[in-house]
Amino acid sequence: MISGAVAVWKTVPVVQRRIILLLIVAIIAANIDQPYPELAPLQHGPTVVLAFAAPWLLRRWPLSNGSVGCIFFFLLLHTLGGRYIYSYVPYDVWARAISGHDISGTLGFARNGYDRLVHFAFGALLTAPFAEAARRYGVMRMGWGLAFAFAAVGFVGALYEIFEWLLSVVAAGQTADWYNGQQGDMWDPQKDMAAAQIGSLVALIWLCATRQGRAEIISADAN
DSSP: OHHHHHHHHHHSOHHHHHHHHHHHHHHHHHTTTOSOTTTHHHHHHHHHHHHHHHHHHHHHSOOOHHHHHHHHHHHHHHHHHHHTTTTTOOHHHHHHHHHSSOHHHHHTOSSOOHHHHHHHHHHHHHHHHHHHHHHHHSOOOHHHHHHHHHHHHHHHHHHHHHHHHHHHHHSOHHHHHHHHOOTTOTTHHHHHHHHHHHHHHHHHHHHHHSHHHHHHHHHHHHO
8 A cells, every 4th residue: 555655646747746745734734732622623634635635636636836836725725724713813913013004004994804814825826727727628619728727717716715614614613713713793704715816816807818828738738
């Protein structure tokens, strides 16, 4: 079994192996002196499973280094948010230490906005991998692949919000509230989904309008 796992590991490009190892290191670091240990498994468990399953997934459905890098950066943001259960990411403390000013006061935020950032990043960073998968494995043309990616961001975002709602139904009240991170905003799911779609739209504009974005599209099509 171990030899089989090693063989699968060696089929993954070196750059992608390093990305997987960096993600595992980030998860470990996020759980050192964990401030919310009772919620850590719920926040980090799926990421751990994905990190260890990645070599098998990438062997079965290879992706470019750029797409794997995008997924990594999104999961890195999620891992940081998971450490502080999103609602308590101390970015204002960090900003004051660096500049003497906090972000919430400067921008007029009434709540912790890190979860919105991660939803935006989901759309911005996952659009290219979704489009690449559509072109490689769905044999879609470039335009349809990009349209699929935009729709996939909305679909996955909706599924996640439904999951959060189901969790709030079956979990204990305080645990559900901590995980959902609504922070008293009754329109939180809709705003989260909107943030993801805006991020996806920004990614689509970049992919279509920039030289590097067009190069990524052409490269994926060639593969």
